[in-house]
Amino acid sequence: MTTTLRHYKISIDGVVQSFHIAGKGPVCLVHPGGPGFNWNYMRMPLLEQTMTVVYIEPIGTGDSGLLQDGDYSMPRYAYFAHKIAEHIGAEKPCFLGHSHGGFAGIQYALDYPNELGGLILHSSAPCMVPELGMEQTRQIKLYAERWPDRPEAQAACQAWMDLGAGAAQDKESFLELLGRLLPAFFGNYWNLPKEFEEWRDNLDFYLVPRNPHTWDAREVLDAIDVPTLILVGEHDFNCGPRWAAEMDDKMPNSQLHTFEAGGHMSHVESPEEFVKVVSDFVRHVRSA
Template identity: 45%
Template sequence: MGEARTIVVDGVRQVYRVAGEGPVCLVHSGGPGVHPEYLRMPGLERVLTLVYLDPVGAGDSDLLPDGDYSMSRYARFAEAVLDDIGAPAAYFLGHSHGGFVALQFGLDHSDRLDGLILYDTAPMNGPDMREVANKEMTSFVQRWPDRPEATEAGRTWDAVNVSRTLEVADDESFGRYLNGILPAYFADYRKTAEQPGSDLSLRVTYDPNRLPALWDVRDQLGAIKVPTLVIVGTYDFICPPRFAHELHAGIPDAQLSELPESGHFGHIEQPDEFAAIVSDFVNNQEMGKKA
């Protein structure tokens, strides 16, 4: 992802890496607490200068001493990175939880945006989203009745989120949990895992001081005034297409692209198609600036 660069914001280290060439695009990974290397997108680095953030509380960035990981707080750190690289504005690609941050950035700092790329995300984080995920996990297990890893993913999800018989309390247990349910994040986990050089494991950081961060901007989507691309995988269980359609309907200048052979990781499952969708969106915006 390029050499690590570090800035300090309010006494907290924010690490980021720059790779590629072309218009600047902030890249905010999911989680929270998931390390960002899974979101490396070499196909896009040929057309964009990607500024990969290590979100605070993950990767090489610091934890927040007060545990206040609000979306506006994340957005403030992203703005500080833009300041550090001297970019007056940029595109913002946010994946999953990073998409929450991108949406909040669009509300808080619209003057710093050339466009939003909302990738497998939703306009809220809370009980409504969890209820949908419970149903989608059940559908995933039913779709692969003969696969032990699918059954185990369902059991692990239930133990943490439904029956609450399993506690996530540190880096190790958080990593076991996320990697245990990881097969549910793919349209076909085995097919993706068999690709040459594939490493589908996730590294994580657990911050016991992290405060609950309920968040809902469904009633504010109309206030987002920048060109927006919404991307979703047909088989995404955690941020299924219904949320993408809600974003598309609510944001005035939004377009929607669905990846039919992907789950939550279209940049891995359909990398060429994903890169082409994003590249076309950015090219259209850049041509519009010149017109």
């Protein structure tokens, strides 16, 4: 059953912030990754059955506005998410961040301690530095080795190399490259649920000029005391088990769940398992 999706726009410091709300129950802010993915790839109808899901359109994407200073930094993403929570009157909401959205979630927990009821880091990492890129390249080569007889896997590996070489110069070329890279985001691209084709056809991405910056929270993860659920796919090339284990080791109130043979998009690849793990976590932290 699909719940009604309501679209909202507010102004934060003169910048339009767009978001969508669906479902009922405890509030969960959902921040997509990229940075630049359209929010709708994170739509989770099953989660909407038990939670009020607030899908954020990050600044610089979709119907949200652009930052005049181009400072798309983690504190800015966290600030805009926090302002949404304030606007809708959410007390102790959960924050579910995917990939780069998880970076924003970590920053949220650091900048606004005691404001979150729970933090859910979905296929994410504690840093955005060259070391992350090197690990991604190493992992996508292993991915291609796991599927030596699948042309799509070899093409995905080459697409990653093309991306690193600057092949995507505009939105059209980036979406073409993303289409070739897509199989690598899944543990088994050839065994996806029937809803995948519609999900794939609705993928969109926004290329926004951004001031170059790095981000690294590894030395301050132990300051995050909010209950944290870390989700990772066993074969996630993008933000894989190495980063999940490091976060789980350093965060004092965390738990780790690994999707066996999963990839970077477990909410798509294993939606029932994903929603059960998240719902159980939210239920536990609320009862505690």
